[in-house]
Amino acid sequence: MNNILTEASACLQCKNSRCRQACPIHTNIPEMIRKLRNHEVMDAAQMLFENNPLSIVCSLVCDHEKQCEGACVRGIKGDPVAISDIEQYISNSCFERIQLSMEPENGMRAAVIGAGPAGLTIAVALRQKGYKVTVFEVREKIGGIMRYGIPEYRLPRSILDRYYKKLKALGIQFRPNMAIGGAVSIQDLLDDGYSSVFIGTGAWKPRRLNIPGETFGNVQYAVNYLNNPDVYDLGENVAVIGAGNAAMDAARTAIRKGSRNVTVYVRSNSATASDEEVEYAKIDGVQFVFNKAPVRITDEGVVLADTQKDENGKTVMIEGTENFVKVDTVLVAISQVPQTRLVTRDPDLQLNERGNLKIDDLGSTTMPGVFASGDVVTGAKTVVHAVALSRQIAEEMDRYMKGQAGTAKSSASE
Ligand SMILES: Cc1cc2nc3c(=O)[nH]c(=O)nc-3n(C[C@H](O)[C@H](O)[C@H](O)COP(=O)(O)OP(=O)(O)OC[C@H]3O[C@@H](n4cnc5c(N)ncnc54)[C@H](O)[C@@H]3O)c2cc1C
Numbered sequence: 001m002n003n004i005l006t007e008a009s010a011c012l013q014c015k016n017s018r019c020r021q022a023c024p025i026h027t028n029i030p031e032m033i034r035k036l037r038n039h040e041v042m043d044a045a046q047m048l049f050e051n052n053p054l055s056i057v058c059s060l061v062c063d064h065e066k067q068c069e070g071a072c073v074r075g076i077k078g079d080p081v082a083i084s085d086i087e088q089y090i091s092n093s094c095f096e097r098i099q100l101s102m103e104p105e106n107g108m109r110a111a112v113i114g115a116g117p118a119g120l121t122i123a124v125a126l127r128q129k130g131y132k133v134t135v136f137e138v139r140e141k142i143g144g145i146m147r148y149g150i151p152e153y154r155l156p157r158s159i160l161d162r163y164y165k166k167l168k169a170l171g172i173q174f175r176p177n178m179a180i181g182g183a184v185s186i187q188d189l190l191d192d193g194y195s196s197v198f199i200g201t202g203a204w205k206p207r208r209l210n211i212p213g214e215t216f217g218n219v220q221y222a223v224n225y226l227n228n229p230d231v232y233d234l235g236e237n238v239a240v241i242g243a244g245n246a247a248m249d250a251a252r253t254a255i256r257k258g259s260r261n262v263t264v265y266v267r268s269n270s271a272t273a274s275d276e277e278v279e280y281a282k283i284d285g286v287q288f289v290f291n292k293a294p295v296r297i298t299d300e301g302v303v304l305a306d307t308q309k310d311e312n313g314k315t316v317m318i319e320g321t322e323n324f325v326k327v328d329t330v331l332v333a334i335s336q337v338p339q340t341r342l343v344t345r346d347p348d349l350q351l352n353e354r355g356n357l358k359i360d361d362l363g364s365t366t367m368p369g370v371f372a373s374g375d376v377v378t379g380a381k382t383v384v385h386a387v388a389l390s391r392q393i394a395e396e397m398d399r400y401m402k403g404q405a406g407t408a409k410s411s412a413s414e
Pocket residue numbers: 061062063113114115116117118119136137138139142143144145146149150178179180181200201202203204223226245246247249341342373374375376380381382383384386
């Protein structure tokens with residue numbers, strides 16, 4: 001606690017707060033700190049939650065070095081204010097006591113597909129606006145990648161269980177183990193009286209390396225492995241291909257589960273994961289080798305080639321530099337793209353040229369009454385980006401549903 005107060009007292013309360021501007025969801029950081037200093041911690045928590053219902057999660061998993069803390073004026077000459085620790089303290093200690101403002105029930109139903117950051121944000125926002133909200137989730141529990149991707153040591157599952165309780169108490173209904181696009185389609189939901197449907201199904205299909213041997217038994221995709229690492233036996237020596245969030249999580253988890261030599265091979269000369277994540281991976285004992293690209297996988301390991309930048313700045317392999325590395329498992333972590341189940345089942349939905357669900361500026365898909373946000377429309381991004389976009393889309397869904405209800409009323413009275 002002392003530490004939190006010391007950190008809070010270091011804040012300069014900048015008028016033109018760079019920390020707030022650098023936050024993708026523009027959390028009012030100076031105000032949060034001012035309220036804490038004034039002992040108005042519940043007000044601070046309320047403000048945080050109303051702005052970002054996943055504030056507790058974001059305080060743990062956002063890339064603070066590149067966002068709020070990276071922009072802190074204090075950081076120019078010394079250490080930035082530990083904004084994430086302050087946010088964590090406030091949002092975590094007050095979470096159960098936060099009372100959300102609720103509009104009266106309006107009699108309309110909204111369906112939310114997917115209980116990840118995008119779906120949960122929409123569910124809370126629409127419930128607050130008086131809609132009867134049902135969330136359909138293909139997995140057993142809520143959280144999406146927060147539960148089935150980000151490891152427990154970075155994001156305790158108990159936080160997501162607390163969310164479940166809170167959201168249930170708000171009156172949000174959940175249907176777990178229920179894939180939309182299987183027995184039930186989006187059209188079925190609309191036909192059954194939902195005024196609007198939201199798609200927040202994320203990006204779960206591993207991006208492929210497209211090299212020979214990728215289907216062999218010694219290859220695993222990181223996003224699948226992280227789903228439930230305990231059912232895998234990776235062996236002593238592991239090569240991780242990729243250098244983003246998922247790659248760091250897979251490498252660090254492999255070490256924790258007993259693999260001894262875990263090496264991350266990076267195509268370029270730097271990792272895309274946050275500096276902090278890379279640092280922690282190194283502390284955990286993960287090795288990094290830069291400027292290496294996989295060429296093919298064999299039953300005994302992986303063949304890698306050196307890379308360099310060409311005259312256009314593109315990373316290319318250098319011919320004749322192929323080298324075999326003996327490993328027990330190759331973990332592929334080069335991002336994910338959306339699954340196509342919903343699009344196959346409801347052909348009115350269209351994908352864009354990158355394979356993401358197509359939406360317009362208002363978050364509307366190509367199917368009337370159906371909206372979407374999060375990774376399924378942006379491709380693999382971050383929790384805070386999914387929340388920020390979903391907040392906007394919730395406003396659009398509200399406008400749409402009220403507009404439809406108004407039209408129905410006026411045509412009934414004609
Ligand atoms: C390993 C890993 C680590 C990451 N680490 C970080 C990090 O540290 N910080 C950060 O900010 N971001 C991180 N990210 C990215 C972040 O988790 C995602 O950007 C975010 O979860 C996207 O939210 P979403 O709601 O769009 O999708 P998701 O979290 O993917 O949630 C989608 C939900 O929809 C459900 N679903 C899918 N299809 C259906 C269907 N047909 N019917 C019903 N339900 C369905 C899924 O089961 C899932 O629960 C990480 C990603 C990965 C893969």
